[in-house]
Structures are given as C-alpha cells and as structure tokens.
Amino acid sequence: MSTYLITGANRGIGLELVRQLSTRGENVIATCRSQSSELHSLSVRVETGIDITCGDSIIKLRENLNDTKIDVLIQNAGIAEFNSLSNLDPRSIVHQFEVNALSPLCFAQTMLSNLSKPGKIALISSRMGSIEDNSSGGSYGYRMSKVALCMAGKSLSIDLRSKDISVAILHPGLVSTRMTGFTSNGIKAKESARGLIQRIDELTLENTGTFWHANGQILPW
Secondary structure, eight states: OOEEEESSOSSHHHHHHHHHHHHTTOEEEEEOSSOOHHHHTTOOEEEOSOOTTOHHHHHHHHHHHTTOOEEEEEEOOOOOOOOOGGGOOHHHHHHHHIIIIIHHHHHHHHHGGGEEEEEEEEEEOOGGGOSTTOOSOOOHHHHHHHHHHHHHHHHHHHHTGGGTEEEEEEEOOSBOSGGGTSOTTSBOHHHHHHHHHHHHHTOOSSSTTEEEETTSOBOOO
C-alpha cells in the first residue's frame, strides 16, 4: 500500500483518481479548497481549505501532515479560462500562470521533505501545452500556462533524479467535466483516471520527465 496525495480532489478527474486509488487499497490524502459530498462519501483523509496559490495554506497542510511520508504526489488542481486574441485579459492569463504553473512547482518544492525516496510526482498538464501540437490557436492563457507547467516538470525530473524522485507530465485527455463544460466529445473521468494511474504506475527514473497522454502516447513538446 502506497500513500498518494492528490490536489483538487473534490470533483472531476481528481475525485475519480481518489475513488480508483482508494478502491484498490491505496492510502489517499485528498486536498481541496472545499469538500464535496462525493469526496466525503469515499471515506479517505481529506484536507480542506487547501488553496495551492496560498503559501499559508500550503504551510498549514505540511504542518497537518507532520512526518507523514508521501509516495506519490499528484498535482491535479488547475483552472481554464478562455482568452482569444480579440478578447485578451492579461489578469486572467497571469492568474492561470499562477494556478496552473507556478503554484504546482512551489507546492512540489514545499512537499519535498514529505516525499518518500523513491517517490513520484505527477503533474496533470494538457496536450494544449504542446507547442508542436497546436493547430487551432487561441486559448492563450491556458496554453501558455500549461507550456510553463511542462517545462517545470521537465526541470524537476532532472533536479530530483539524484533524490530518487521521478516526474511524469500527463495529459488526461479531453474529459467531460465541469472545466470543459461537460463536452459531449470528451471521455468520462473514470476512463481518464484509469489511464493516468497506469502511467503513474509505470513511472521510473528511466522514463522520468516524459510528457504522456493518459492512453500511453508520448506527446511532442
């Protein structure tokens, strides 16, 4: 049994990751800003009031964890706001950078003392963070923030190799959740989480720093 800490765990992909990992017998610590009834029903350890953009909130979490060792840290919390070229909102773009890129990096750095060795960090990024794969343009803030997260993950994979900590950069697929407006073109969170867990299970120091689709495809930068 391993201990997993999952951010943004109260709904969507995060909630499904908690459900599947706890069902297979893993020890799960779910963090969120506010608890949902669905998360409460899973009977896992829940740390509420955790905002990854707030330093005091993260320090509170680390104090609550005390000397608890984490085998796998899954950085799932994130936001998506629409920014077209004709409707740019610099404050929205900066906010997405803060939530989607800078905060996950700072959170991982803060949690290093609790990470087991060997340990794993999984960053839930997006295919929209691939420069080569961008064929439709738009979504400036989201795309730019996810590119930054991918770069942070790649650097982490290099810097943490000597500490026996491997890093996966993961695209969950187009998933039908509140973030995507429950798109009819998306897969279910259950399918996405299943693929993400498989990629995390297969993560080693040999393939650390890889940018994967949840289905196992290696994505271009």
